[in-house]
């Protein structure tokens with residue numbers, strides 16, 4: 001979607017990462033294209049830019065993380081994103097996942113509980129030309145103002161599926177949410193089949209920072 005980038009020393013590293021993602025089973029061509037367009041080095045701390053294309057999570061401000069590229073690709077692929085879909089992200093963090101969704105043509109609302117992270121992400125996304133609505137608040141209750149959504153992605157680990165999020169899905173919509181302990185979770189895709197019918201599929205083990213909020217963990221969880 002955004003075609004203004006010039007060549008940088010990071011291009012070769014980015015393409016190597018895309019090859020790794022393919023080897024690990026990412027086959028959605030639009031996910032791969034979006035991630036090959038987006039300069040992840042701009043979403044990490046300047047001192048960590050040399051590590052931007054290692055397949056690992058990295059620290060950002062407020063003791064949070066930018067997710068591992070494989071995790072971003074895997075969750076996005078599992079949501080079957082199509083252009084024009086309404087997508088809600090919980091946990092803006094660095095803004096990188098929101099950029100991937102916007103690059104794929106989704107209409108993205110992203111909620112972050114730390115105002116500083118939300119502001120930094122909004123500035124970066126705007127500067128890159130991505131029209132993402134960044135909101136500050138407790139994403140465990142979703143954002144009724146934009147509901148219903150085709151897809152909801154929760155990028156922090158929850159103790160259970162937050163019910164308000166399941167209820168803000170369209171019929172046929174998909175929710176990706178890591179559920180488990182504060183340190184280790186399984187990624188679930190919850191599909192809303194009918195007004196009162198949801199089905200959860202377990203896609204395996206991941207590790208996210210905790211989802212803090214009324215439908216998540218308490219602030220001091222360990």
Ligand code: SAM
Nearest residue numbers: 066091093094096097112113139155211212213
């Ligand atoms: N998606 C992010 C990215 O691309 O950089 C990674 C997010 S990081 C793994 C998880 C984020 O969720 C953190 O920034 C954290 O502050 C945020 N978070 C945790 N609980 C939240 C809540 N209830 N509402 C909104 N954001 C929350």
